[in-house]
Amino acid sequence: MDGGFISTRRVKELEPGSRVRVRGWVYRHRDLGRKVFVVMRDADGILQLVADERYTPREYVEEARRATIESSIVAEGVTSRDPRAPGGVEVKLEKFEIVGLAEDFPIKGGEGIDYLLDIRHLWIRSRKMTAMWRIRQSAFKAFREYFESKGFWEVSPPMLTQAAVEGGATLFKVDFFGKPAYLTQSSQFYLEAMIFSLERVWTLAPSFRAERSRTRRHLYEYWHLEAEEAWAHMEDEMRLVEELxxxxxxxxxxxxxxxxxxxxxxxxxxxxxxxxxxxRIRYEEAIRRLQGRGVRIEYGDDLGADEERILTQDFDKPFFITHFPVELKSFYMKPDPQNPREALAFDLLAPEGVGEIVGGSERQDDYEALYKQIESRGYDPRDYQWYLDLRRYGSVPHSGFGLGVERYLMWVTGVDHVRDTIPFPRFRDRIYP
Structure with a gap:
């Protein structure tokens, strides 16, 4: 079957009575003697093919009969409407060719998660996983559409860094030609440097965190959407986040x-x-809500996954928690001038128990204040000299945020675990595959 292919964008777009040429992989297979039903899949969906001895040459009927699950195929035939077929359209085969005959496929249905993770390279072909990848693509496209509409510039910060954004305990250390370097936890510092030339910048890139958390929300490598904005205060950034x-x-x-x-x-x-x-609720209100539900928590305690899950029960849409105690947030966040005990920081929590999907703040823009905040956390200001320089040469008020793409997709798609929102998850001290 050499020559140009007639490919279908989506099954539902096929017109009955059209002669088509399609290619893909065998998704389902039924041999009924005189008839063989092959449901094939491609990147756009599934399509039923019918080899019938009444109109399909015998050699192609036999070829269809020989096809196995996940065999790659090329087929030609005429489309007809059939409400029993997936998508309501099927192809009556005139030709059928197996390109790559698959061995016995190791996924039959009902396998456990550990087994499926071990063969993740095959499991990502499943219909549910393919649906996730399409949704993920739409999300990535929408991110870019939104930021372009708002006049942001997309930039490409490095993945290797010498400075910790969130603290050294969660860094992956690597050897950089005999000198220590780290996989980035966040592109924030580099984005802050870029606002002094482009004012409004964003990036979509991997981040790495070596925290030992083993929850349904954690990955060691995840995709991080981050933005920084000159002249923006916390409320400006919260409006940007909710609109995004x-x-x-x-x-x-x-x-x-x-x-x-x-x-x-x-x-x-x-x-x-x-x-x-x-x-929008303030941190202190979140504590009162939790205490009212019988949770043993005090002002100054961090909000973990359990506490966030309880708080989400009060909302049917994402909601902000703001004004955290400064001790709970990173050194670069600006204290509220009206109450220096509180940081001008916010988290956006998704409902239905998902919890935090965005973290952001107004950044400390004063050199002396930032220097003291670095020292107060036990860090060496020399390790952050270039970051401090940004406050020495034309500093401006500015704010930014980071959105965890996989957590966002976990909420949008309703899946139970963040591992199912990314093709090859990195978590639990194992790499798949």
């Missing part, structure tokens, strides 16, 4: 209803997030 989340969620609902259906995600649960502004 609302816009991206709307685009996914517009483009990926079929994929959300495959994942059995309720779209009604996402609709409240399309409307902004999102609710």
């Amino acid at each position: 989340v609302a816009y991206t969620t709307r685009r996914i609902l517009e483009e990926r209803l079929e994929e959300l259906s495959i994942l059995k995600r309720s779209t009604e649960a996402l609709e409240p997030a399309l409307e902004t502004p999102y609710p």
Whole structure:
């Protein structure tokens, strides 16, 4: 079957009575004697092919009969409408060729998660996983659309760094030609440097954190959407974040209803997030809410996954927690001038128990104040000299945030674990594959 292929963008776009040429992989297979049904999949969906001895040459019927699950195939035939077929359209085969005959596929259904992680390179072909990758692509596209519409510049910071953004305990150390370097926890510092030339910048890149947390929300390597904005205060940045989340969620609902259906995600649960502004509560109010529910927590305690899950029960859309105690937040965050005990910091929590998906703050823009904040955390200011320099030469008020892409997708798609939002998860001290 050499020559130009006639490929189909989506199964539902096929017109009955058209002669088509398609290619893909065997998703389902049934041999009924005189008839062989092959459901194939490609990047856009699934399509039923029918080899029937009444109209398909015998050699191609036999070839269809020989096909195994995940065999790659090329087929030609005429489309016809059939409400029983996936998508309501099938192809009556005139030709059928196996390009790569698959061995017995090791995934039959009902396998445990550890087994599926061991063969992740095959599991990512599944229909649910493919639906996730399409949703992920729509999210990435929407991120770029939104930032371009707001006049932001996309930049490409390095993945290797010498300075810790969130503290040394969660750094992955590497040898850089005999000198220590680290995989980045965040591109924030480099983005802050870039605002002095481009004012509004953002990036979408991997980040690495060696924290020992083993929860359904943690990965050691994840995709990090980060932005920094000159002249912006905390409230400005919160509006930017909520608009970004609302816009991206709307685009996914517009483009990926079929994929959300495959994942059995309720779209009604996402609709409240399309409307902004999102609710805002201060940290002290969050503590009172938790205490009112019987949680043993005091002002000054950090909010963990359990506490965040309880708080999300009060909201049907993402919501902000603001004004955390300065001790709970990073050294670069600016204290509130009206109450220096509180940082001008915010987290955005997704509902339905997902919890934090965005963290952001107004950055400390004064050299002396930042120097003291670095020292107060036990860090050596010499390790942050270039970062301090940004406050010496034309410093301005500025703010920024980071969004964990996989956590956001976990909420949008309704999956139980963040590992299912990324093709090859890095977590639990193992690499798959």
